[in-house]
Amino acid sequence: MAAVQNVGIVGAGAAGLTAAILLADAGIQVEVLEKAEAPQTLGSGITLQGNALRILRQLGVWDQVEPKGYAFSTLGLRAPNPDGTVIAVLDDMRTGGEDLPATLGMYRPDLTAILRERAEQAGARISYGKTVTGKSDDGCSVTVNTTDGASSRYDLLIGADGLHSAVRKAMGIDVEPQPTGMGIWRAFVERPADVVRTDLTYGGPCFIAGYCPTGPDTIYAYLVEKAQERKPEDGPRIMTELAAAYGGPWNGIRANLDHSARINYTWFTTHIVDGPWNRGRSVIIGDAAHSCPPTIAQGAAMALEDAAVLAELLINADEVSETLWKEFTDRRLDRAKAVVTASVQLGQWMLDGVRDADVPGLMHSISSMVKEPA
Ligand SMILES: Cc1cc2nc3c(=O)[nH]c(=O)nc-3n(C[C@H](O)[C@H](O)[C@H](O)COP(=O)(O)OP(=O)(O)OC[C@H]3O[C@@H](n4cnc5c(N)ncnc54)[C@H](O)[C@@H]3O)c2cc1C
Known part of the structure; x- marks a missing residue:
């Protein structure tokens, strides 16, 4: 039997919906609380790298994602001149495996809609207009309060509520994106x-x-x-x-x-919460736990990986224990930290006007790392 039977997830973004799909598929009762009044229909695009696509395939949505997006496996570099002269076209590493493209661009609301429908099909309940304000943990369960005056109780609470996470705050973690x-x-x-x-x-x-x-x-x-x-x-x-x-x-x-x-x-912005990402039976994932400038477009990939690893551990363990949290930290913290540090470094080199920085070397080292499944 899984370590939990009833999970509350705050936030219906990429991280929250991924966790919802995998946990609900395993027969766990899942409720997602989302502060938006309704699913977002407007937004911008997102660049999804191969390691993100690998998780989308694991979720069983690749066949829907691929035709909605635009796949490519090269990266062009152009000169800042009126002709936009092409300086180089580089083969991008297929970090999700050779049978997936290196990159897929997509309209964000399309991605969210696919994940939302899949989560609902798996049996997760998604409640909109639910802004989480706080929570309390009695050691066996977590009670969550929302601005409409309601409260709900779960075996475990996952804070997938983004950059300015209310769950992170309620857990007493004093880290804010800078x-x-x-x-x-x-x-x-x-x-x-x-x-x-x-x-x-x-x-x-x-x-x-x-x-x-x-x-x-x-x-x-x-x-x-x-x-x-x-x-x-x-x-x-x-x-x-x-x-x-x-x-x-x-x-x-x-x-x-x-x-x-x-x-x-x-x-x-950037931030990273040092491990562990849990306090008792509450845990943060995705942008709630870490953020980075999209200089290597790995934010959503890290969010998806956090959710997939957490779900795997919860499904395969018999209890919520320190061993489970240690394994979660071991598998996620250093990897997310490396992505955050490299993404910030790339931006800082530009801010400092460093001309001989080893940009390709740094990018290659991150691609090589994320090519290994999380
Ligand atoms: C300018 C920019 C460009 C980016 N481009 C890319 C890119 O190309 N590729 C890439 O991989 N990453 C990119 N990222 C990063 C990526 O967007 C994030 O890493 C990813 O969306 C994180 O997903 P998440 O589910 O953790 O958080 P979010 O997507 O932020 O989802 C959090 C959800 O929680 C909800 N919520 C918040 N507070 C509450 C509350 N109190 N109660 C209930 N619900 C709540 C929110 O409404 C939201 O739906 C970019 C980031 C920025 C800023």
């Missing part, structure tokens, strides 16, 4: 025909100009700059101005950066 000094403009736009993979341009008015196809007709394009106060309504103008220095596919992208483009601006 800005890294960079901000990113992201625009979800039509796909110019010449965008067939991610191309990165380092330098010019931005630290990075890049894009990722998210389906046959769409891409998200991004410009990374020094973090500053920005108004989202200025997005079309500012992105158009910043993008003027970049050529090639950026000519087509720029033409679409009007008010119909979905544009947002976010600062990069």
Whole structure:
């Protein structure tokens, strides 16, 4: 019998839904509490690396994910000039295995919808409009309070509630995401025909100009700059101005950066909670436990891996014990820490203007690490 029979999960993001699917598949009762009033239908794109795709295949959703997204296995590097000259096209490591693409771009709400439907099919209950404010743990169970005045009791509570996790706070963990000094403009736009993979341009008015196809007709394009106060309504103008220095596919992208483009601006953050990620019968996973700038696009992959490893341990153990938590820490902490440290380092090299940094070496070391299943 599994270590738990009844699990509460806070947050219906990638981490929470992945844990919900795997636990519900094993016959465990699962309730997901999500503060949003309804599933998100608007958003931007996401770059999913092979190790994330491996978990999606484990969840049984790869056949739905693949046709919705845009797969590619090379990475382009372009010069910051009016022609957008291609400097190199590199083969990307297939970190999920040779039978999966190296990378798949996707519209975030599509990914969430696929995971949500799969979780519901597995028997998980997803309750929207439930903002968790606190919890108490009596050693055998955890009681969770929500802003609507309700409370629910579970054998175990999983805080998959993102960067500003209320569960993390309620567990007494005093770690908050810190800005890294960079901000990113992201625009979800039509796909110019010449965008067939991610191309990165380092330098010019931005630290990075890049894009990722998210389906046959769409891409998200991004410009990374020094973090500053920005108004989202200025997005079309500012992105158009910043993008003027970049050529090639950026000519087509720029033409679409009007008010119909979905544009947002976010600062990069970083944090990592030292192990263990549990206090009694409450545990945090995904962005609640760690965050990093998306310089190597591993945030969602780490969230999926956290959820898969935790579910595996809970399903295969007879009890919630220190041994279980130690194994969870052993399998997750160093790997997540390596990704966070490398992602921050890549950004810091750019902020410091270091020109001879070993970017390919650092990226290769992370890809080699995540190629090994979590
Ligand atoms: C600009 C940017 C670009 C990124 N690009 C990529 C990328 O290309 N590839 C990649 O792999 N990663 C990327 N990431 C990282 C990635 O988005 C995250 O690592 C991933 O979404 C984490 O998933 P999660 O489920 O842990 O958290 P989230 O996706 O944040 O989900 C948390 C959920 O919890 C809910 N919630 C929060 N508080 C409460 C509460 N109190 N009660 C109930 N519900 C609550 C939220 O509404 C949300 O639905 C990027 C991050 C940023 C900031």
